[in-house]
Amino acid sequence: MAFKDFRDYLKLLDEEGQLKRIEVPFNVELGTNELQPLMRYLAERDGPALILQNLEGYNTPDIPLVFNPFGTRERTAMTIGCRDPLETKTKHAKTLADESVWLDPNLVNRDDAPCKDVVIEKADIALDKQLPHVWFGKEGASYITGGLGITKDPETGERNVGCYRVGQFWKASHPTGGSYSEERQTKQLLVFAFWNPPASHIGFHLAKAVRMGKPLEVAFACQCDPAIHMAAATGVPFGHDEFRFAGGLRGAPVDLVKCDTVDLEVPATAEFVIEGVFLPDQEETIGWHSNPVGYYDPVQVFPMMEVTRITHRKNPLWYATMEMIPPFDHNYIALLPVEGEVLSDLQRKIPEVKDVVVTPNMTYIVQLSVDGAAKPHAEFGKYVLHAVWGAAGRWGRTAKIVIVVGPDVDPYDMNSIEWAIATRVQPYSDTIINQSGQAMVLDPSAIKGHHGFPVTSEQMGIDATIKVPERFSEYQEVSMADPADVAKIADKLKGVLD
Ligand SMILES: Cc1cc2nc3c(=O)[nH]c(=O)nc-3n(C[C@H](O)[C@H](O)[C@H](O)COP(=O)(O)O)c2cc1C
Known part of the structure; x- marks a missing residue:
């Protein structure tokens, strides 16, 4: 059965004893760095998901922070209703390979969309007060890591959905000694739109829009049913809709609702929706950023968006994560789509x-x-x-x-x-x-080309x-105890060695 939303997934984790609510204080300000060691601590012992309810130096104390929700292969499997890793990637691979089982999303009315519970209009946007900011490690900015970036191809109208990081400028330290204007800090965000080889699909959309001299609208839907996040993290072929693929993975269509200020649709049960438009010809420098191969990227330059509206649920939840030397929380939900993609292709031949x-x-x-x-x-x-x-x-x-x-x-x-x-x-x-x-x-061991990437x-x-x-x-016979025999011995020794 499909999860209705992110909360539904957390409910299952809770029922299984895999979610703990924590009152222990953790400081999340720039330069304090308690969240990176916390993630390491949890990764080293396959620790549970946490809801951190008592953060210090936190700009939105009413919004609890979900931490480590995907931190094990089992929890990643649970996002699409499985338990065993091979069962999960086989389900992913089969669904990816067979578009006939994908399901068209379902458009719901605004009144039936919890993500519209609270509306913040453009004139009232103040990102420093409305979006949670937490810092990890030596990162210079607080990054939004739980968002699905949604855009439409400016030529064909085909939709793309992907997990792309978003940089926030409020209180961020500038990696080359500059500063960010008040407007950048409170009304604008930076999108990691050109990161994956040969290029992420949001980057294709943006490049097309720039070529055509058109603005590109974008929406980030944060904390949705995790099956949708898994679909968004999958390299679905360009021009094919990740929401349809997510429908196939869930076994039920994704409920979407129209955005208010842009011509896009977002999951109706998202915790937060950030609507906006890419600023033509504007890029900004950001850093440091800790990457998934375990190194800091000191300086990166990415395109900017201006926020045109934020909507969110009542009592919303936020989710934040970081990358460092693996393993880390969202390692497995990012890798499962890679496994599914390669498995799907290899098993076909x-x-x-x-x-x-x-x-x-x-x-x-x-x-x-x-x-x-x-x-x-x-x-x-x-x-x-x-x-x-x-x-x-x-x-x-x-x-x-x-x-x-x-x-x-x-x-x-x-x-x-x-x-x-x-x-x-x-x-x-x-x-x-x-x-x-x-x-x-x-x-970092591969020689970089002239544009800075290998x-x-x-x-x-x-x-x-x-x-x-x-x-x-x-070949010689392998010498190894049969697991069934090991289990019998364990039975025989019950109570003796414990
Ligand atoms: C939590 C999470 C964060 C991610 N962050 C980024 C990112 O910032 N930039 C990026 O290009 N890919 C990122 N990825 C991987 C992409 O989502 C993935 O490659 C996806 O296929 C991209 O979608 P696309 O193929 O439609 O461009 C992230 C994945 C996860 C699970």
Whole structure:
């Protein structure tokens, strides 16, 4: 059954003991940095989701802060009604591959849309008072991280929805020593519109609008049913509507409502909606920003939007997150769509692909359902490596390290993967070094092009399958206890060792 909204998802977490309301004070001001260590602390112990109710230095004390809602693979699975990671990505991959199961969104009346409970008109916009601001680590700005950015193609009218970060200027420290005007701080926001290779779709829309000399309207819907966030984080092909894909994932259409000041539609149960328009020819410098590969980007330049209206629910909730050395809260909800995209493409052509796991550090593990003599042909592992780099979509081509393993290797367990490499790989013969791969845009070890981003990157593929028939006619038997036998022993020892 689909979640009605973000609150419905939190209710499930609560019922399962995976959500705690916290009165312990945490300071969220620029430079104090209690939220980054809090996230690390939770990540190290698969900690629960939190509602932080007692923040110090917080500009909107009436708005509780939801923290770490997606912090485990299980909670990410729960966003689309699953529990097991493979079940989740298989559901995602199948839905992504079959547009016939996507569902058109449903337009509801304004009166039936909780996101319109409270309306703040353009003349009254004061972002410093109306939008929560919290700072993480050494970040210079408070970023909006729970928003779905919605735009329409200025040529075709086709909609795009994506998770894109938004920078807020209020009290932000300027990375090159400048300052932000009062107007920037209270009425304008900055949109991370050109971040993902080859470019995020909001960036395509903006580039088209600029070329056509048209303004581009935009809305950010914050904290929706998390299945919609997962759909928005998926590299759905350009021109295809993520709300329709979300309908397929939810098994029920997404309820949308028309915006008031722009010709766009947003999820009716969003906690906050920020409407606006990109400012033509205006970009701004922002930083530091902590990125998902674990480094600070000191200076970034992005386009600006002017806010034309904010609407929100009664007693709204805010969600904020950051990126740093993985794992971190939204790691898994960002990676599952990557896994689903690659799995969907590989399974269409290679039925022996059982699972694709993208680790928090973005190593791609492909698990096969066969190994050794059961592989369809010699060097099958290398064929699969090439298939990852040639996979349709945005991500496979940027896979810097790919490892192919057999069915007896646990693709979620680095120890198991390391064992396969140690005992099934000859480094010269069983690896491929691809010198002309596409770079993962945030990888600091890849040489940057003239515009400041890396384009190409070297890549490494490791075929950790059993080399039968390539090198041997048979392989030694694995020595490992059967999990069922381990369970029996545990039973036998119940109460003895505890
Ligand atoms: C919480 C979260 C934050 C994200 N932030 C950004 C971002 O700031 N910029 C970006 O380009 N992608 C970001 N992503 C990844 C994109 O949402 C993802 O690549 C998506 O496919 C982009 O949509 P598009 O393909 O329609 O452009 C984020 C993902 C998540 C889950």
